[in-house]
Amino acid sequence: MIIIPVKEGENIDRALKKFKRKFEKxxxxxxxxxxxxxxxxxxxxxxxxxxxxxxxxxQNEEQNG
Incomplete structure (x- = not known):
């Protein structure tokens, strides 16, 4: 289960963005x-x-050129 701590007065969009990021990981x-x-x-x-x-x-291209 993913738990996202939401601070007092924090925007719901920001909390949703955190959730999406954790879920993606x-x-x-x-x-x-x-x-x-x-x-x-x-x-x-x-x-x-x-x-x-x-x-x-x-990697070879990065090292050589």
């Missing part, structure tokens, strides 16, 4: 979307490998 929506479809383990590994290659490429 929990990753509930992201996990829910991932569970809506099944991904084969081989497809997950392939996706991770592609991301790792991309990150490595970006």
């Amino acid at each position: 929990t990753g509930v929506v992201k996990e829910l979307r991932q569970r809506q479809q099944y991904d084969k383990p081989s497809a997950k590994r392939r996706e991770q490998k592609i991301k790792a290659i991309y990150k490595q490429k970006m």
Whole structure:
């Protein structure tokens, strides 16, 4: 359960913004979307490998140029 302390006289919009930020950090929506479809383990590994290659490429470009 997410608890947001609201100070006396604090704007409700600010409290709502805090709630949204905390809720986003929990990753509930992201996990829910991932569970809506099944991904084969081989497809997950392939996706991770592609991301790792991309990150490595970006780091190399940052160091070299």
